[in-house]
Amino acid sequence: CCVLCSAILSSYLLGERLNLLGKLGCMLSLVGSTVMVIHAPEDEEVTTLDEMLSKLKEPGFLAYAAILLAVCLFLIFYLAPRYGQSNILIYLTICSVIGAFSVSSVKGLGIAIKGFFAGQPVLQHPLTWILVVTLVASITTQINYLNKSLDIFNTSLVFPIYYVLFTTIVITTSIILFKEWVTMTVVDIIGTVCGFLTIILGVFLLHAFKDTDISLGNLPQVLQSGQQAPVTRDDKNILIEVDNSSIGPEDKPKVFVIYT
Known part of the structure; x- marks a missing residue:
């Protein structure tokens, strides 16, 4: 939703043009x-920190x-x-994996x-402060590596890939933590x-066609401009093809006539 809202708001507030494919993508x-909302599972009722702690302590x-923590450390310190x-997936995977901890902490x-x-007395519960520290550390790490990715790679590639990876990790975390898909x-x-x-x-x-000028008005011209170039057929009677376009008049072969 954040990707969709940012695209719509930028088109109205920042004057960025949303082309035909962008509108189709929003739709x-x-x-x-x-x-997803219609078929989404019902959230398991968790009302106290003790119940949340029991969920977090499940094997x-x-x-x-x-x-996730081992994968994240391997990505941060080795890859x-x-x-x-050079690889756009490294930083974005770090952000997405860390997102599992931030979402659980927010919950x-x-x-x-x-x-x-x-x-x-939630302030006296140790889980409260553990969640605060986890949330601050995870958000800081996410912002750091997301900014690195935006500095190196194209924005139109970063946000879609990050959205897909982050949403996949969050859905998987929700399935394992709250067992929402059991029923x-x-x-x-x-x-x-x-x-x-x-x-x-x-x-x-x-995002993939963000910089492409496509609208209902110029759609026929865009389709016509994508026609294939004419195909040249080879003449099977020619044994050797010589390109004489770069030969000047003075370099062309001359014929000498000998009079006797």
């Missing part, structure tokens, strides 16, 4: 989001978090110094804030996957 993103999520300047802090206004039917699973793929297609159209 596909809205359709995909609607399909499945601990193993998943350990794998990023060697291939970060837990939301519960803590509700408990604080309800009069619960889903096959129709809801297929609908959610199709909606997510539709969003990916819409974001791709929105």
Whole structure:
């Protein structure tokens, strides 16, 4: 949604033009989001920090978090110094993997804030401060590597790839942490996957052809300009083809006549 909102607001507030493919991408993103909301699983009710702590301490999520942390450290300390300047996926994968921790921290802090206004002693709970530290560290890391990626690579490539990777990691984290898809039917699973793929297609159209001047008015001209160049057929009777276009008049062969 942030990618879609930024594109729409920039077209109105910053005067950036949204071409035909960009509008089509926005429409596909809205359709995909609607399909995902219709088929989305119901959130498991977690109302206290103790319940959130029990979710975080489950073996499945601990193993998943350990794998993500190991992958992130491997990317930061080994792959990023060697291939970060040439491969766009290195920095964006770091941002996306760290996003799993930031989203989980935001979910837990939301519960803590509700408990604080309800009069619960959430400030004395150690999980509150662990979530705060995790959120600050993860957001700082995300901003750092996202800015590095934007400084090196094209923006029209960075945002779609980051959106797809980040959304995939967040959905996977939600499945493992809250087990939201356990009660889903096959129709809801297929609908959610199709909606997510539709969003990916819409974001791709929105950014991949961002600098292309395509509208309903000039669409026929754009299609005509993409016609193939005429194909030259080879003459099978010619044994050797010589290019004489670069030969000047003085360099051409001369004929001498001998009189006797």
